[in-house]
Amino acid sequence: xxxxxxxxxxxxxxxxxxxxxxxxxxxxxxxxxxxxxxxxxxxxxxxxxxxxxxxxxxxxxxxxxxxxxxxxxxxxxxxxxxxxxxxxxxxxxxxxxxxxxxx
Amino acid sequence: xxxxxxxxxxxxxxxxxxxxxxxxxxxxxxxxxxxxxxxxxxxxxxxxxxxxxxxxxxxxxxxxxxxxxxxxxxxxxxxxxxxxxxxxxxxxxxxxxxxxxxxxxxxxxxxxxxxxxxxxxxxxxxxxxxxxxxxxxxxxxxxxxxxxxxxxxxxxxxxxxxxxxxxxxxxxxxxxxxxxxxxxxxxxxxxxxxxxxxxxxxxxxxxxxxxxxxxxxxxxxxxxxxxxxxxxxxxxxxxxxxxxxxxxxxxxxxxxxxxxxxxx
Numbered sequence: 184x185x186x187x188x189x190x191x192x193x194x195x196x197x198x199x200x201x202x203x204x205x206x207x208x209x210x211x212x213x214x215x216x217x218x219x220x221x222x223x224x225x226x227x228x229x230x231x232x233x234x235x236x237x238x239x240x241x242x243x244x245x246x247x248x249x250x251x252x253x254x255x256x257x258x259x260x261x262x263x264x265x266x267x268x269x270x271x272x273x274x275x276x277x278x279x280x281x282x283x284x285x286x
Numbered sequence: 287x288x289x290x291x292x293x294x295x296x297x298x299x300x301x302x303x304x305x306x307x308x309x310x311x312x313x314x315x316x317x318x319x320x321x322x323x324x325x326x327x328x329x330x331x332x333x334x335x336x337x338x339x340x341x342x343x344x345x346x347x348x349x350x351x352x353x354x355x356x357x358x359x360x361x362x363x364x365x366x367x368x369x370x371x372x373x374x375x376x377x378x379x380x381x382x383x384x385x386x387x388x389x390x391x392x393x394x395x396x397x398x399x400x401x402x403x404x405x406x407x408x409x410x411x412x413x414x415x416x417x418x419x420x421x422x423x424x425x426x427x428x429x430x431x432x433x434x435x436x437x438x439x440x441x442x443x444x445x446x447x448x449x450x451x452x453x454x455x456x457x458x459x460x461x462x463x464x465x466x467x468x469x470x471x472x473x474x475x476x477x478x479x480x481x482x483x484x485x486x487x488x489x490x491x492x493x494x495x496x497x498x499x500x501x502x503x504x505x506x507x508x509x510x511x512x513x514x515x516x517x518x519x520x521x522x523x524x525x526x527x528x529x530x531x532x533x534x535x536x537x538x539x540x541x542x543x544x545x546x547x548x549x550x
Binding site for chain 1: 336
């Protein structure tokens with residue numbers, strides 16, 4: 184099966200016994216196993232399609248949000264609470280939380 | 287629930303108790319999803335599990351992020367098609383007493399910072415909540431038999447120097463009663479919840495500590511040694527197989543007594 188190139192990484196899907204292994208490599212390192220023995224009994228085309236779906240979920244492309252998780256707003260009953268609009272001119276960054284001083 | 291063929295997700299599965307749980311279930315024919323913060327730990331455990339001949343997937347994630355918990359549940363379902371057992375063993379420590387005094391003046395010289403408080407609460411309590419909540423959502427919607435396993439600690443009783451950790455672990459120990467009460471109220475019958483409260487366990491965190499301090503700890507343990515991670519995994523296996531175990535927290539400490547350091 185041809186390798187899958189995704190998110191600057193190369194994945195290979197290899198048949199092992201009844202199932203399929205997904206291996207990945209990055210930056211010239213030796214390949215690591217991302218998953219083993221998946222989709223037992225699946226044909227090559229089906230295994231490739233399902234592997235690509237798993238790869239997209241497990242190795243997502245994009246920006247990792249740190250702080251308010253606006254993609255998954257909190258729901259309280261009918262209220263939908265989203266993170267603050269950090270670009271609003273009145274938004275205040277509070278960076279004075281206490282930290283433990285070193286002894 | 288039969289372990290063979292079931293799908294098990296373990297957070298913190300890249301080392302310590304989590305790794306032992308992953309390997310315990312893999313040896314018995316379960317399919318395992320290994321979730322951890324550290325990719326190299328995931329890679330090592332996935333390789334080991336593959337060599338056992340078991341089905342597995344590794345997913346790097348932060349349990350304090352709702353986006354990540356949603357992602358690792360989704361990844362597990364895409365890989366295996368279902369989820370049966372969820373063990374929330376990801377945890378951290380950031381020890382320190384709430385106040386420190388200057389020995390000369392008797393005045394407060396140092397306070398436990400919000401950084402140490404929030405990091406532990408976020409991982410050990412909020413992370414456990416998010417993991418179990420999203421796992422339960424999948425189990426309910428899928429209609430599969432399920433088991434939720436929060437990991438409490440010896441600190442179900444509380445320990446000095448660990449106000450943050452103890453507060454989170456006491457809450458984790460309470461979860462089975464509340465969750466199963468709510469499931470009963472909502473008519474959810476296919477999922478059980480059993481928390482495990484391990485004592486001092488032979489994880490790298492403890493075995494690598496000052497050996498004199500370790501010896502002092504063991505003086506309070508009737509068993510006379512640290513609990514092995516495999517013994518913790520075994521009790522989780524028992525919880526999976528014995529359906530009468532539910533809505534409770536099981537202590538596995540080797541007989542921990544409380545003469546030193548632990549608030550009764």
